[in-house]
Amino acid sequence: MPFLDRRRFLSHAAAAAAVTSTSRLWAAEANPTLTIQPDKAVAHVPEDFTGLSYESSQLTHTGFFSAADSGLVPFFRTLGDSGVLRIGGNMSEFTRWSPTDPTDGAEDKGTEGPDAGKGSKRTFTLSPRSIQNLNGFLEATNWKVLYGLNLAGGTAESAAEEAACVASVCGPRLLALQFGNEPDLFKHSDDPKDRWKYPEFIAKWKTFEKAVRAKVPDVQLAGPDAAFKEDWVGDFAADTKGKVCLLTSHYYAEGPPTNPDMTIDRLLTDRTKFAANVLSAVEMAKKAGMPYRMSEGNSCYNAGKKGVSDTFAAALWAGDFMAQVAALGGTGINLHGGGNGLYTPIAGSPENGFLARPDYYGMLFVRPLIGATMLQSELNAQGMNLSAYAVQREGKVTVLAFNKSAKETTLKVQLQHGRMGKTAGIIRLTAPDIDATSGVLLGGSAVAADGSWKPVSDETTACNHDVLLLTLPAYSAAAASFA
DSSP states (O other): OOHHHHHHHHGGGTOOBOOOOOOOOOSGGGSOEEEEEEEEEEEEOOTTOOEEEEEGGGGGSTTTSSTTOTTTHHHHHHHOSSOEEEEESGGGGGEEEOSSOOTTOOOOOOOOOOOOSOOOSSOEEEOHHHHHHHHHHHHHHTOEEEEEEOOSSSOHHHHHHHHHHHHHHHGGGEEEEEEOSSGGGOEETTEEEEEOOHHHHHHHHHHHHHHHHHHOTTOOEEEEEESSOTHHHHHHHHHTTTTOSEEEEEEEEEOOTTOTTOOHHHHHHOOHHHIIIIIHHHHHHHHHTOOEEEEEEEEETTTOOTTTTTSHHHHHHHHHHHHHHHHHTOOOEEEEOOTTOTTOSEEEETTTEEEEOHHHHHHHHTGGGTTOEEEEEEEEOTTOSEEEEEEEETTEEEEEEEEOSSSOEEEEEEESSSOOOSEEEEEEEEOSSTTOSSOOEETTBOOOTTSOOOOOOOOEEEEETTEEEEEEOSSEEEEEEEO
């Protein structure tokens, strides 16, 4: 579906984005134009909108998410003063709960990468120590946790015991519990080609809900955490009305990685899947009068694609994707990762140190979204593969613009009813090339090994008669802020 056609579909959400491509534009009247209506709000972006997602198996390495792990904490804090850490993934269905801790007392600092779609022959044992260390990490970062329990291979009784521990230890830092990961992909053991049907899922979900409520009556629940069958979101909302606080599902822009058609160009241009999945889920949540969170996702499922998920293209995609979800009224996203996975935002380990990957830079670039109000705006892209958004917070307006084409352009930004200051500060997201796997800079600066980041560029540009001309080099993004 051409994106300019889809804009009609998105108009009711007032999402300010547009996509296509053309040659360099010199005449001011031919420039792409973003017209902002500062007196019309589209959506408010929650303070905990930013999120990361890890496999449940990571909790078996009790020294990874821990207050003692000072190396990982600042990477989370740099992304947001608050956020949501989601624990789940495919490996959640291979976990078991033990009410007693291992006797060795060792703090394992190993890592678990995202699952490549192969499942596991291992069983991962979680215990109270896993949860206590996790809570210490949450306190150090000021983040919350969206915690997944084993529905496919677990029992309601065991899930209730685990839930009771998580609720008791994490307290207000527990956003919600979820039962199952991607239940629309669950397979029957006697016939791997036969997937679970929704009635089967909701029946088992209700047995878990009953058991958990018996031990933790007031705990918050979320779901269905579906992979791609967005109709499950609507069905789940109807069947759990009054029982859940949040609707969730997943989104991967591409996949599988073995498909040669999964390319950088497709990642940056295709919007058909976004409309079919994310937009559909958000609309179902709105109809049900409930908030929606994209609880797991990234550029390419089955752990990502080399040459796509690990490149600067993923940074542009991640930032643009977050802004699109925010514009639709989604309450947050959780980009999946872990270990040294191709698409993981934060790579590394407590023992070897951590590194910000391209996804991380895209997430950091759109930090002005957090806690801000998205403004109604209209983008005339003039054929460019371009998207742009406007947000306002504490009197400051920030325009987030993404040039996803090989041509430089200049975006003309104008206010319909309002006054710009005399100058705007510019922060740019750049890399040596669109397929670069290193050398990504934000504000002329890289994220340091200790997780800190501070822009070193002090670029400004004049605003004339409430018009800002924002130069956008090929394959780059820029944030322009003015009072």
